[in-house]
Amino acid sequence: xxxxxxxxxxxxxxxxxxxxxxxxxxxxxxxxxxxxxxxxxxxxxxxxxxxxxxxxxxxxxxxxxxxxxxxxxxxxxxxxxxxxxxxxxxxxxxxxxxxxxxxxxxxxxxxxxxxxxxxxxxxxxxxxxxxxxxxxxxxxxxxxxxxxxxxxxxxxxxxxxxxxxxxxxxxxxxxxxxxxxxxxxxxxxxxxxxxxxxxxxxxxxxxxxxxxxxxxxxxxxxxxxxxxxxxxxxxxxxxxxxxxxxxxxxxxxxxxxxxxxxxxxxxxxxxxxxxxxxxxxxxxxxxxxxxxxxxxxxxxxxxxxxxxxxxxxxxxxxxxxxxxxxxxxxxxxxxxxxxxxxxxxxxxxxxxxxxxxxxxxxxxxxxxxxxxxxxxxxxxxxxxxxxxxxxxxxxxxxxxxxxx
Numbered sequence: 001x002x003x004x005x006x007x008x009x010x011x012x013x014x015x016x017x018x019x020x021x022x023x024x025x026x027x028x029x030x031x032x033x034x035x036x037x038x039x040x041x042x043x044x045x046x047x048x049x050x051x052x053x054x055x056x057x058x059x060x061x062x063x064x065x066x067x068x069x070x071x072x073x074x075x076x077x078x079x080x081x082x083x084x085x086x087x088x089x090x091x092x093x094x095x096x097x098x099x100x101x102x103x104x105x106x107x108x109x110x111x112x113x114x115x116x117x118x119x120x121x122x123x124x125x126x127x128x129x130x131x132x133x134x135x136x137x138x139x140x141x142x143x144x145x146x147x148x149x150x151x152x153x154x155x156x157x158x159x160x161x162x163x164x165x166x167x168x169x170x171x172x173x174x175x176x177x178x179x180x181x182x183x184x185x186x187x188x189x190x191x192x193x194x195x196x197x198x199x200x201x202x203x204x205x206x207x208x209x210x211x212x213x214x215x216x217x218x219x220x221x222x223x224x225x226x227x228x229x230x231x232x233x234x235x236x237x238x239x240x241x242x243x244x245x246x247x248x249x250x251x252x253x254x255x256x257x258x259x260x261x262x263x264x265x266x267x268x269x270x271x272x273x274x275x276x277x278x279x280x281x282x283x284x285x286x287x288x289x290x291x292x293x294x295x296x297x298x299x300x301x302x303x304x305x306x307x308x309x310x311x312x313x314x315x316x317x318x319x320x321x322x323x324x325x326x327x328x329x330x331x332x333x334x335x336x337x338x339x340x341x342x343x344x345x346x347x348x349x350x351x352x353x354x355x356x357x358x359x360x361x362x363x364x365x366x367x368x369x370x371x372x373x374x375x376x377x378x379x380x381x382x383x384x385x386x387x388x389x390x391x392x393x394x395x396x397x398x399x400x401x402x403x404x
Contacts, residue, residue, distance in 0.1 A: 001024050001025065001074050001075065001180075002024070002025040002026075002027070002073040002074050002075075003016075003019060003024050003025070003026055003027075003073055003074065003075040003076070003077060003180075004026075004027050004028075004029060004070050004071065004073035004075070004076045004077070004102065004105075005019075005026060005027070005028045005029065005077045005079055006029050006070065006076065006077065006078050006079060006080060006098040006101070006102065007029070007030060007078070007079035007080040007081075007098065007116075008028045008029070008030040008032075008035050008036075008039060008045075008066060008079075009030075009046075009079065009080075009081070010046055010152065010254070010322060011079050011115060011148045011150070012028070012030075012077070012079030012080075012115075013028065013039065013044075013045075013046065013055075014048060014051060014150070014155045014156070014159060015077070015079065015115070015148065015159060016028045016064060017051060017054050017055050017058055017064065018054070018156070018159045018160065018184055019183070019184055020058035020063040020064040021054055021057070021058055021063070021184070022183050022184035023063070023183070024063070024183060024184075025063060026058070026063060026064040026065075027064075027065060027066070027067060027070070027071055027073060028064060028065070028066040028067070029066070029067055029068065029069065029070050030066065030068065031068060033068060035066070036066040036067060036068055039055070039059070039064075039065075039066040040059065040065060040066050041059075042055055042056035042059040042060065043055075046321065046322070047320055047321035047322075047350055048152065048153070048155050048156070048320075049153060049156075050156050051155065051156060054156070069101070070101055070102050070105055071105065072105045072107070073105065073110075074109075074110060074111065075110065075111040075112075075113070075180055076102045076105075076106070076110065076111070076112050076113070077113050077114075077115055078095055078098045078099060078112075078113070078114045078115060078116055078126075079115045079116060080094040080095060080097075080098045080116050081094055081116070081254070082094060082095060082116050082117050082118060082258075082262075084258075084261065088261040088264070088265060089261075089265050090118075090119045090261065090262050090265055092118060092119065092122055092125075094116070095114065095116050095118060095122060095126065096126065096129065099112075099114075099126045099129060099130065100129065100133070103129075103130055103133045103134055106130065106134060106137055106141060107137075108137060108140040108141070109140065109141075109142075110141055110142070111141075111142045111143075111144070111173075111176050111177060111180055112126075112130070112141055112142065112143045112144075113143075113144050113145070113146050113177055113180075114126060114144075114145050114146075115145075115146055115147060115148055117147065117201055117202070117254075117255065117258065117259055117262065118145065118198050118201075118262075119198070119262050119265070119266055120195050120198045120199050120202075120262075120266065121195065121198070122145075122198060123143065123144070123145040123167075123169060123194035123195075123197075123198065124169065124194060124195070126143075127143050127169055130143070141173075142168065142172060142173040142176035142177065143168065143169045143173050143194075144166060144167060144168035144169065144173045144174060144176070144177035144194060144197075145166075145167050145168075145194045145197040145198050146164060146165070146166045146167070146177055146181065146197065147164075147165065147197065147198075147200065147201035149162055149164075149201070149204065150162065152253075152317065152320040152322060153318075153319050153320055159184075159185075160184060160185060160186050160187075161186050161187050162185075162187045163187040163188045163189070163190060164181060164185055164187060164188075164189050164190065165190045165192055165196075165197045165200045165201075166178055166181065166189055166190065166191060166192070166197065167191075167192040167193045167194040167195070167196055167197025167198070167200075168193065168194060169193075169194050171191075174191050174192070174193075175191075178191065201259065202259045202260070202262045202263050203263075204259075205255045205256045205258075205259035205260065206259055206260040206263055206274050206277075208256050209251060209256050209257070209259075209260050209274070209277050209278060209281060210273060210274065210277040211244075211245050212245050212247075212248070212251050212256070212277075212281060213251075213276075213277035213278075213280040213281050214244065214245070215233065215244055215245045215246060215247040215248075216247045216248065216250070216251075216280055216281055216284040217280050217284075218232070218233070218244070218247065219247035219284070220284070220287055223291075229247060230246075230397055230400035230401075233246065233247075246397055247284075247395075247397075248284070248327070248395060248396050249284060249285055249288045249327045249328055249331055249375050249376075249395040249396060250281055250282065250284045250285035250288070250327025250328075250330070250331075251281040251284075251327065252316025252317065252324070252325040252326040252327045252328070252329075253316040253317060253322065253324060253325055253326075254322075254324045254325060257281070257316070257325040257327075258325060260274045260275075260277070260278050261278065264278070281327075284327070285327040285330050285331055286334075288327075288331050288373075288375075288393075288395050289330075289331050289334040289335060291393060291395075292309070292331070292335050292371075292373055292393060293335065293338055295307075295371050295391055295393060296309060296339070296340075296342055296371060299370060299371060299391060303370075306340070306341060306342040306343065307342055307343070307369075307370040307371050307391075308342070308343040308345065308368050308369045308370050308371070309335070309339075309342055309343065309344050309345065309369060309370070309371045309372075309373065310345045310347060310360075310365035310366055310368070310369035310371070310372045310373065311328075311331070311332045311335065311344060311345065311346050311347065311373050311375060312347045312362065312365070312366075312372060312373060312374045312375055312376065312378075312381055312398075313328045313347065313348060313374070313375040313376025313377075313378055313381070313396075314326060314328050314329045314332060314346070314347075314348035314351070314354070314357070314375075314376070315328065315348060315350055315376050315378070316328070316329075316376075317376065318376055318377045318378050318379065318396075319350065319378055319379055320350060321348075321350040321351050323348075323351075327375075328375035328376050331373075331375060332344075332346055332357065332375070335373075345360040345364075345365040345368060345369060346358065346359055346360060346365075347359065347360055347361070347362045347365045349362050349378055349380050350378070362378075362380055362381060362384070363384070366384050366387075369390060370390060370391060371390065371391040371392075371393065372387075372390050372391070372392050372393070373393045373395070374392070374393065374394045374395060374396050374398045375395055375396060376396055377396040377397060377398055381398050382398055384398075386399050386402050
């Protein structure tokens with residue numbers, strides 16, 4: 001069997017690699033020529049533990065190769081971004097463009113699957129586009145929606161062992177998609193329809209966003225009340241039916257910080273809690289910026305000099321290189337805009353360079369800084385001893401277990 005994956009990003013590339021590892025011939029397609037070149041050289045363009053070894057293996061044995069254009073296959077997977085347009089309105093133009101690019105190659109009996117996060121009804125809309133362009137294929141294709149649910153840093157395990165929700169435009173399409181995924185997925189494959197599968201992905205991440213919003217709002221309340229939020233949550237979670245998540249400097253990434261808008265855009269009157277939670281998590285980043293600015297001002301008033309400030313982390317979550325929708329990156333940008341010539345040391349141990357920010361080694365930055373702002377709980381940061389001579393703003397719980 002041969003499968004064509006449209007998009008070699010944080011989901012498309014790992015899925016392609018795992019499928020190829022399990023004996024499926026893969027052609028990976030990406031519009032970025034550098035991504036294609038690196039993939040064909042067996043080099044991973046993202047950070048994911050253990051994944052590059054697998055990539056090198058499947059490239060060397062000929063089971064995976066990359067191109068900038070699709071080619072005829074037996075199955076096609078749309079794994080491209082779904083950005084926003086206007087005021088957080090989902091833009092499915094990338095999904096549509098990828099769909100249109102494979103239409104000339106489709107033949108009776110082929111499987112067509114959308115994995116991209118999509119508004120409810122997208123799979124049906126792409127089905128209409130396909131059949132409008134190729135009416136002779138009507139009712140001769142298997143079309144389904146199957147979202148990914150993986151944790152960056154643990155993708156190899158989760159792609160294989162996680163359950164999946166698979167929804168076809170009809171029962172035959174669902175069964176055909178399950179037949180494909182069962183070649184490498186050991187988790188349970190749950191049958192549903194396309195619209196429910198689309199909504200399920202959005203619901204999972206909206207639920208997480210709501211739960212994180214409670215923790216973030218609680219952290220702001222505790223700051224004003226003079227209460228250690230980390231201790232409070234630890235104690236509250238001793239209750240057998242309470243499980244409060246950990247607060248942070250906001251919510252980022254391409255799922256939790258994005259998916260709720262797919263619901264609020266289509267159902268604005270009915271999604272009040274979801275919309276409010278998004279607002280709280282966005283506000284937490286702004287609140288962190290103000291806390292940093294205030295600490296800088298207080299330092300300058302006390303010492304009569306500008307502080308050196310270490311901004312620790314740019315990624316949207318610990319131990320990865322992904323900066324998409326990152327609240328840490330937003331905070332760093334806003335602090336730099338209002339730094340008034342202070343010396344800002346920017347740290348991100350998971351990337352070598354950044355086109356906007358000059359990066360500093362984390363140990364050097366910590367040593368030199370007067371004010372240390374922990375934005376992301378990267379493992380290397382946890383090895384830094386607490387230096388009480390410095391002003392520490394710990395927004396991610398680096399020292400949550402240290403008695404202060």
